[in-house]
Amino acid sequence: MSTVSSPPPLPASGASSADARRRSILRDAAFLRLWSGTTASxxxxxxxxxxxxxxxxxxxLTAVELGVLLAARTIGFLVAVPVSGVLADRHSRRAVVFWSCLTSAIALPVMALGVGSSPWLAAVAAGVAGAGQGACRPAYQALTAEVVDEPRRQQANAAMTLAxxxxxxxxxxVTAxxxxxxxxxxxxxxxxxxxxxxxxxxxxxxxxCAGKRPSTAVVADFAEGLREARRHPWFLAGLGALTAVIATGYxxxxxxLPLVSRDRYGSEAVLAGATTAYVVGALxxxxxxxxxRPGAQGWAALAGLALYGFAPLALLLPVPPAAILAAYVLAGIGIEMFNVPWFTATQREVAPDKLARVSSLDFLLSYGLAPVGLILIAPAIDAFGASVVLGACAVVCFAAPAAAALVPGTRGFSRERRQAGAIED
Known part of the structure; x- marks a missing residue:
């Protein structure tokens, strides 16, 4: 088993975990800078x-050109995420954040030049912007673990998602x-x-992580990150549940939702209301x-993820608009009940020198499969009907987190030996 270096010390010498947790993260200047950067991104x-x-x-733009630009951005994102995970573990996470975000910053004016005049230039710029976006995600995730001490990371992750x-x-x-x-x-x-x-x-x-890493191929380095992920069954189970919920329910x-809002209720009000209700619930x-801090935080997080199943269920049943809004509030609450402990546990449990690569696997699957789900849902509705598809998606949203909860370690999003108090060398 590879030796994992100790995490960086807490900034306040001799402070207990409880004392560290009581200190507001919003008084930490370094975190506020990190928070500002992640919020801007x-x-x-x-x-x-x-x-x-x-x-x-x-x-x-035409509708076709819009589709091309969004597809190019998605492709750039998917290509860059695993490469960024490797680079952020090889080099300074701060440097990877800088160059990836700077890449997107430069691509946007180029895209502005191409929009309306050169579709190919705009598409290339969109792909580069997507690559910068994808590259910064795992680097930011790993940088959070370096900037914020462990007792306050859940508070920090909550503050960032709140923003x-x-x-x-x-x-x-504001944009309109x-x-x-x-x-x-x-x-x-x-x-x-x-x-x-x-x-x-x-x-x-x-x-x-200390020491100079040997130079190896990107594929080999990413494979090492996959092996690290396999050391944490709770991570693979949670990631599988999250991916299933996003690819189906989301x-x-x-x-x-737009079809139900138009055909069942006769206006766009339910669409706008449900979208807003989801964000309010997430807040x-x-x-x-x-x-x-529940005792079984992993199970609580997976239960929150399962709440997303009420969204397709509400769209399936002939319920009043208020029930759909309530379902979306529950879905929003649940997704953050999962996201924040999930990010925090990953930052705590994964070997520090492999954190960016494991995080890149997270973003690659959970974000990357969302477009695949969107592409397949419409043909599935045409083939089987909206009721069948919504019912199947609701079942998946409820069943996938429940199945994940059966995997060892998911109770606290921690390896079983650690939960039992064993100390690993």
Missing amino acids: GLATWALPYVLGLAVLDRS VRVTTLIAPA LLAVLASTRVLLWGVGVLWLIAATVPPAGRRA SATGVV VGAVVVARW
């Missing part, structure tokens, strides 16, 4: 497809207002500025999980 990630959608409305949810809630209105005052090209430059902020404001981290509701979930 999250807002930039959300803003790009929204701004490109506005470009379709003002006829700068992303708040911006997601208010950003559409800006679209009245500025052109699509100017808005794309603005997204580039957000990426520049994400590149420059995060602090330097403390390297959690995709089905994304496709069917509530992030606030709750920032402080809540």
Whole structure:
């Protein structure tokens, strides 16, 4: 078994875990810089497809060109994520964050030049922007473990996801207002500025692994990360459950919700209300999980993930609009009940020198399979009907977390030997 170096010491010498937990993470200047960077990157990630959608409305783009740009961004993301995981474990996580976000920052003005004049230039720029977006995800995840001491990481992860949810809630209105005052090209430059902020404001981290790593092939290094992931059955089980929920429940509701809102209720109000209810629920979930420490945290997180099953179930049944809104509130609460402990456990349990690679596997599957689900859901509805597809997706959303909970170690998102108090060399 490979030797894992000890994590960096807590910043306050002699402080107990309880004392460290009581110190507000919002008083930590290094964390505030990290929080600002992740918030800017999250807002930039959300803003790009929204701004490109506005470009379709003002006829700068056609619907086909929009699809090409979004597909190019997704391809760039998927290609960059595993490579970034390797680089962030080989080199400074802060440096990987800088260069990946800077790549996106440079790509956005190029995309602005291509929109409306050169579709191929815009598509290449979209692919590069997606690569920068994908490359920063595992690096940011690993940098969090270096900047924040372990007792406060759950609070830190909750604060970061809370910021992303708040911006997601208010950003559409702000962006729509800006679209009245500025052109699509100017808005794309603005997204580039957000990426520049994400590149420059995060602090330097403390390297959690010591010693110079031998130079090996990227594929071999990524395979080493896969072996590390296999050492944690709870991680593979949780990742499988998350991927199943995103590929089925998330995709089905994304496709069917607009149809149900139009055909069953006769307006777009249910669509807008459910989307808002989901974000509100996520805000509530992030606030709750920032402080809540259940004894069986892994099982509680998986139970939260299973709450997403109420979303396709509500769309399946002839319920009043309020029931659909309530289902989406539950789904939002549940996804943050899962996300925050999941990120925190990964940062705690995975070997520090392999954290970025394991995190890249997480993002590669959970984010990468979402478009696949969206592509397959519509043909499945045509073949089997919306009721069958929604029912199957609801079953998967409930069953996948339940099955994951049976895997050893998922009770506390920790390896069984550690849970039993054994000490590994």
